[in-house]
Amino acid sequence: MTSVEETLAVKGYTLPEPPDALFNYVPYVVSGNLVFVAGQVPIGGARDYKGKVGVDLTLEEGQEAAAQCALNLLAQVKDAVGGDWIRLQRCVKLGGFVNSGPDFTDQSVVLNGASDLMVDALGEAGRHARFAVSAPSLPAGFAVEVDGVFEIVP
Amino acid sequence: MTSVEETLAVKGYTLPEPPDALFNYVPYVVSGNLVFVAGQVPIGGARDYKGKVGVDLTLEEGQEAAAQCALNLLAQVKDAVGGDWIRLQRCVKLGGFVNSGPDFTDQSVVLNGASDLMVDALGEAGRHARFAVSAPSLPAGFAVEVDGVFEIVP
Amino acid sequence: MTSVEETLAVKGYTLPEPPDALFNYVPYVVSGNLVFVAGQVPIGGARDYKGKVGVDLTLEEGQEAAAQCALNLLAQVKDAVGGDWIRLQRCVKLGGFVNSGPDFTDQSVVLNGASDLMVDALGEAGRHARFAVSAPSLPAGFAVEVDGVFEIVP
Numbered sequence: 001m002t003s004v005e006e007t008l009a010v011k012g013y014t015l016p017e018p019p020d021a022l023f024n025y026v027p028y029v030v031s032g033n034l035v036f037v038a039g040q041v042p043i044g045g046a047r048d049y050k051g052k053v054g055v056d057l058t059l060e061e062g063q064e065a066a067a068q069c070a071l072n073l074l075a076q077v078k079d080a081v082g083g084d085w086i087r088l089q090r091c092v093k094l095g096g097f098v099n100s101g102p103d104f105t106d107q108s109v110v111l112n113g114a115s116d117l118m119v120d121a122l123g124e125a126g127r128h129a130r131f132a133v134s135a136p137s138l139p140a141g142f143a144v145e146v147d148g149v150f151e152i153v154p
Numbered sequence: 155m156t157s158v159e160e161t162l163a164v165k166g167y168t169l170p171e172p173p174d175a176l177f178n179y180v181p182y183v184v185s186g187n188l189v190f191v192a193g194q195v196p197i198g199g200a201r202d203y204k205g206k207v208g209v210d211l212t213l214e215e216g217q218e219a220a221a222q223c224a225l226n227l228l229a230q231v232k233d234a235v236g237g238d239w240i241r242l243q244r245c246v247k248l249g250g251f252v253n254s255g256p257d258f259t260d261q262s263v264v265l266n267g268a269s270d271l272m273v274d275a276l277g278e279a280g281r282h283a284r285f286a287v288s289a290p291s292l293p294a295g296f297a298v299e300v301d302g303v304f305e306i307v308p
Numbered sequence: 309m310t311s312v313e314e315t316l317a318v319k320g321y322t323l324p325e326p327p328d329a330l331f332n333y334v335p336y337v338v339s340g341n342l343v344f345v346a347g348q349v350p351i352g353g354a355r356d357y358k359g360k361v362g363v364d365l366t367l368e369e370g371q372e373a374a375a376q377c378a379l380n381l382l383a384q385v386k387d388a389v390g391g392d393w394i395r396l397q398r399c400v401k402l403g404g405f406v407n408s409g410p411d412f413t414d415q416s417v418v419l420n421g422a423s424d425l426m427v428d429a430l431g432e433a434g435r436h437a438r439f440a441v442s443a444p445s446l447p448a449g450f451a452v453e454v455d456g457v458f459e460i461v462p
Contacts, residue, residue: 023262024269026281029246031305032187033340036247039285052256092337093344095455097287100445101256102360102409108331108447115332127334131347131455133405133443135287137254139262147249147285151339177416178423180435183400185459186341190401193439206410251441255410291408291442293416301403301439 004074004085004121011120013067016044018075028076034092035080035150041142042068050141054104057143062098062106063113069146070094070114074121077150089151091118094130097145099138107132114146158228158239158275165274167221170198172229182230188246189234189304195296196222204295208258211297216252216260217267223300224248224268228275231304243305244279245272251289251299261286268300312382312393312429319428321375324352326383336384342400343388343458349450350376358449362412365451370406370414371421377454378402378422382429385458397459399426402438405453407446415440422454 005015021027021038028037042049042065049065051057057065073094081087096111098104111132118126128148138145159169175181175192182191196203196219203219205211211219227248235241250265252258265286272280282302292299313323329335329346336345350357350373357373359365365373381402389395404419406412419440426434436456446453 023266024273024281025248025284027283029244029281029283031244031246031303036283036303038283039287090337090339092339094333095285097285102290102444104445105447105449107445112331119332127332127337129335129337129344129346129455130333131403131405131453132447133347133453134445136256136290136410136444137258137261137288139259139286141259145285145287147283149339149344177420178427178435179402179438181437183398183435183437185398185400185457190437190457192437193441249439251439256444289441290410290444291412291415293413293440295413299439299441301437 018079037076037148039145039147040069040072049143062110065144066113067117070117073148087153090125091128093149095147096132097135099143100134172233191230191302193299193301194223194226203297216264219298220267221271224271227302241307245282247303248284249301250286253292253297254288326387345384345456347453347455348377348380357451361408370418373452374421375425378425381456395461398433399436401457403455404440405443407451408442
């Protein structure tokens, strides 16, 4: 067990198997020192996070969904570094989309679920730039989608 | 005629002239080994792909629109490598926005139109990370907008 | 006073102090030659740019909001280069989200407020790739959010 999994376990999180890309794309691409990870949805967690945050899901459930997206991003990154966490330099950037209606204004609060998970898992190396916006709808009705850029030792 | 154009021709596609950026920005920027291509809309194809997918356009038309965006991305990349396809290493990342209403859930299906085109054109080098989300509206009412990051030999 | 601030002053703009990231993320991350700047909202300007462009704000006000986002991006970049503008090579990419309703089609016009500011400030080095899309809502109800990628000399 490596430190990232250990750290996550202390917080009550389990790193899932990296979700497959379902179509004609790949879960991540490594280019130089950067890993571009495809947008992750909140699958593999305690429940099915579908619907609009603020309508079908509470803010807390939205944060849990965002945390699950972050776990899935880390699962992809683990695969990208061949399980060798020492090769992971840092989380560079997260792009967060919240499934919500036109009056929702707590996108940042929802995305904190992902940002906090990343810092819980990686410490200072988990601190990242990000955007947090709404989308009127997301694939399969998921509540949150988050993509990411990470820096690794190639 | 180079292999990418030949491959696309076999599939019935023609690479357009790279669309101009209409305002005070540029169609692409090269930074190191990466080409960042501006968001492309589905112009230059068989028809005008405007409106909301699932309302004004069928899923199939949405996929055609996404494929046209991918063609326009490739046209920009061709320009970025001075027409020398051997310098194109791979498609790294696509960011896809589908113009749709709040109940639409087939963003991934629509974006497959772009992903499939990219793999048709480039083979394994066309496989990319991506996100697929909805936008409530897009510039000039276009049905899809896709931006991209590509790796090249500078 | 360096040239970017001087140039902006001639145009009537003042570079603000770089806005803090409010939560568990950081305003920018440097990775190699690239600076990934977090999504900036239009704070620190002449007024509070909140609401939907085309409904609560005019197109011109939307452009002002986008320009304010661009100023905030530049303020972050200034911090990233330790105030040494000579280290800034260029603006590579802007990602623009406009808070608007489902019938809005002038996302490009709004984002020109950011693109023009960037070129006003940096000249040719300010010309960038970009996407311009709508979001149904944005954090705290802001009218525009823009993130950016810049190239620097590390």
